[in-house]
Amino acid sequence: MPDAPAPTSHALAARLRSVNKSFGDGGSRxxxxxxxxxxxxxxxxxxxxxxxxCGKTTLLSIIAGTLSVDSGSSEVNVFDQxxxxxxxxxxxxxxxxxxxxxxxxxxxxxxxxxxxxxSVPLLIQGKSTRxxxxxxxxxxxxxxxxxxxxxxxxxLSGGQQQRVAIARALVHEPRLIICDEPTAALDAKNGTLVMxxxxxxxxxxxRAVLIVTHDNRIxxxxxxxxxxxxxxxxxxxxxxxxxxxxxxxxxHE
Amino acid sequence: MxxxxxxxxxxxxxxxxxxxxxxxxATFLMAQQSAVFCGLMSWTTATLKNVxxxxxxxxxxxxxxxxxxxxxxxxxxxxxxxxxxxWAAPIYSNILRARLANGSFKIVQMIGIDATTFAGAPxxxxxxxxxxxxxxxxxxxxxxxVKRLAEERGKxxxxxxxxxxxxxxxxxxxxxxxxxSFTGGPYVWTTYERALQYAPPQRKMLSxxxxxxxxxxxxxxxxxxxxxxxxxxxxxxxxxxxxxxxDFNTSTVWWYVKNTGIPFSFGITVAIGFIVGVAISSQTFxxxxxxxxxxxGALKAMGASTWTLCLMLLTQAFTVGFIGYxxxxxxxxxxAFPALKNEQPPFYMPELVPPIVFGVIVFxxxxxxxxxxxRVARLEPxxxxxx
Numbered sequence: 001m002p003d004a005p006a007p008t009s010h011a012l013a014a015r016l017r018s019v020n021k022s023f024g025d026g027g028s029r030x031x032x033x034x035x036x037x038x039x040x041x042x043x044x045x046x047x048x049x050x051x052x053x054c055g056k057t058t059l060l061s062i063i064a065g066t067l068s069v070d071s072g073s074s075e076v077n078v079f080d081q082x083x084x085x086x087x088x089x090x091x092x093x094x095x096x097x098x099x100x101x102x103x104x105x106x107x108x109x110x111x112x113x114x115x116x117x118x119s120v121p122l123l124i125q126g127k128s129t130r131x132x133x134x135x136x137x138x139x140x141x142x143x144x145x146x147x148x149x150x151x152x153x154x155x156l157s158g159g160q161q162q163r164v165a166i167a168r169a170l171v172h173e174p175r176l177i178i179c180d181e182p183t184a185a186l187d188a189k190n191g192t193l194v195m196x197x198x199x200x201x202x203x204x205x206x207r208a209v210l211i212v213t214h215d216n217r218i219x220x221x222x223x224x225x226x227x228x229x230x231x232x233x234x235x236x237x238x239x240x241x242x243x244x245x246x247x248x249x250x251x252h253e
Numbered sequence: 254m255x256x257x258x259x260x261x262x263x264x265x266x267x268x269x270x271x272x273x274x275x276x277x278x279a280t281f282l283m284a285q286q287s288a289v290f291c292g293l294m295s296w297t298t299a300t301l302k303n304v305x306x307x308x309x310x311x312x313x314x315x316x317x318x319x320x321x322x323x324x325x326x327x328x329x330x331x332x333x334x335x336x337x338x339x340w341a342a343p344i345y346s347n348i349l350r351a352r353l354a355n356g357s358f359k360i361v362q363m364i365g366i367d368a369t370t371f372a373g374a375p376x377x378x379x380x381x382x383x384x385x386x387x388x389x390x391x392x393x394x395x396x397x398x399v400k401r402l403a404e405e406r407g408k409x410x411x412x413x414x415x416x417x418x419x420x421x422x423x424x425x426x427x428x429x430x431x432x433x434s435f436t437g438g439p440y441v442w443t444t445y446e447r448a449l450q451y452a453p454p455q456r457k458m459l460s461x462x463x464x465x466x467x468x469x470x471x472x473x474x475x476x477x478x479x480x481x482x483x484x485x486x487x488x489x490x491x492x493x494x495x496x497x498x499x500d501f502n503t504s505t506v507w508w509y510v511k512n513t514g515i516p517f518s519f520g521i522t523v524a525i526g527f528i529v530g531v532a533i534s535s536q537t538f539x540x541x542x543x544x545x546x547x548x549x550g551a552l553k554a555m556g557a558s559t560w561t562l563c564l565m566l567l568t569q570a571f572t573v574g575f576i577g578y579x580x581x582x583x584x585x586x587x588x589a590f591p592a593l594k595n596e597q598p599p600f601y602m603p604e605l606v607p608p609i610v611f612g613v614i615v616f617x618x619x620x621x622x623x624x625x626x627x628r629v630a631r632l633e634p635x636x637x638x639x640x
Contacts, residue, residue: 057638060638061635061638064554064634064635064638066554066633066634066635066637066638067633067635089558092553092556092557092558093556094556095554095555095556095634096555096556096557097556099556101551101554101555101637103551103637103638104638105547107548107550107551107637109257109261109545109548110264111260111261111263111264111265112257112260112261112264116257116260120257120552120555121555121556123254123257124254124552124555124556124557124561125556129256180638
């Protein structure tokens with residue numbers, strides 16, 4: 001698999017066309033995504049919002065290369081790589097090098113220290129433990145946890161755990177960061193603090209950030225909001241100073 | 254990644270200890286019970302070790318050394334008359350009762366040997382002299398007799414002490430170092446003729462004839478010649494070996510395996526060790542994998558291949574296996590030292606037992622890992638987004 005070309009600011013990070021996804025067979029078949037078209041741009045923080053069960057997480061999984069789409073004339077391009085034409089092995093490798101993940105429940109391994117947890121993506125890439133942990137400590141320092149490198153996740157607060165998860169998502173310098181409800185497990189204050197930190201360390205002209213969220217308090221961090229309902233994208237709004245978030249999206253849940 | 258796998262394993266102390274305990278239990282039970290079984294089987298051939306001779310000639314239907322179908326005294330001469338035989342001597346072997354000074358009785362394994370050649374005398378005499386067997390009422394006893402015959406006396410039996418066998422005096426002139434008999438009775442040697450006086454009379458009294466081949470003739474050939482020319486059964490005495498139907502040790506062990514419940518009883522215990530090992534290890538490891546499923550899913554989403562995750566599970570399973578096996582063998586050794594020192598209970602661990610037990614432990618660990626691998630292989634990385 002050839003390396004993807006380096007993206008330029010506001011270049012397309014992901015391009016989805018006519019994406020359909022169903023679960024189940026026969027009478028129990030449920031179409032979750034219905035002909036989705038979406039562009040995710042480098043340099044932007046894009047948020048996917050919508051009610052529960054509207055297909056946000058399914059769409060996120062497809063962009064992350066962890067879920068296939070229904071057969072048909074769909075297109076899922078991430079950094080000019082056609083995910084639908086990749087083998088499982090190629091997709092796995094692509095994820096390990098190009099995508100950083102932040103999960104709702106953090107998914108930190110409780111028996112590993114913060115440094116070890118953060119070094120996991122580099123170890124998956126085959127980097128040496130020493131090099132991986134050195135880099136992990138640097139990133140932990142960036143997220144303000146330089147003094148917690150030897151702590152285990154259970155010794156940290158929820159906000160601190162999510163900061164470790166952010167460090168883990170950034171440690172291998174991925175070009176796309178995928179976040180699934182990153183503030184759902186945090187209280188309002190911590191959610192805001194984590195998002196401010198995340199925006200500070202993750203925003204980059206070469207990187208796209210895609211966030212699935214219900215939390216309207218963090219909408220203000222978005223450059224672009226795609227609202228979903230019943231498996232479709234019903235509205236895409238580019239947020240600028242002259243084009244602020246409309247009231248109905250501000251209270252969208 | 255393998256280092257992380259080990260840290261994940263060691264970090265979950267309760268599960269790790271449970272897994273190791275399962276393997277320790279399985280290893281100990283399988284190794285210790287196998288060794289006790291082999292020790293017991295070794296005891297069944299104690300007479301062949303304590304009465305050394307390359308060839309044992311017995312009645313044609315005899316299958317094991319503790320079974321005595323008496324021969325005619327003339328059979329010794331018939332064996333001697335075979336061309337390839339260098340020498341042949343009579344053996345009397347039977348269980349008799351010794352009467353102690355306080356009137357109590359103990360069973361003894363009486364061995365009567367040729368008074369001229371002393372063929373069949375104990376291999377290692379610790380005290381006394383085999384030639385003293387020519388003295389009146391003389392017997393040589395073994396270590397066990399020193400303790401057993403002393404139980405009611407308050408002090409150990411020593412040279413010069415006496416006891417009675419079938420109302421006749423027996424005077425200790427020697428103490429030998431022997432392998433313990435299967436019946437638990439101590440060995441008592443005397444001359445063949447005196448053994449016949451101690452024993453209740455029967456029409457035929459000769460238990461076996463021991464023999465050796467002439468120089469240049471193999472033991473196998475000599476045994477075949479004896480069998481052909483006398484019609485008796487001539488066994489070799491070269492030690493247990495699978496499939497060696499000419500060896501008396503092998504024949505004796507197989508007789509006990511086929512005709513007693515001993516292997517079944519030990520087999521059940523070994524099987525329980527195996528089943529408990531499988532049950533505890535598989536169940537605990539599977540539960541360990543299930544508990545870490547969301548972390549494994551996250552690793553898979555982050556780009557860890559299924560192969561890497563499988564390798565992590567195999568590393569965890571086999572690490573537990575190796576640690577548990579080592580501790581299990583250590584406990585077996587702790588059992589073995591006093592058993593070997595006191596010669597009770599029987600304990601003999603053939604070289605094959607540790608590698609076989611190791612193989613079984615590897616199988617148990619492989620099976621445990623396989624259950625986890627089955628789950629991990631089917632794990633969709635997208636599941637981590639489903640909460």
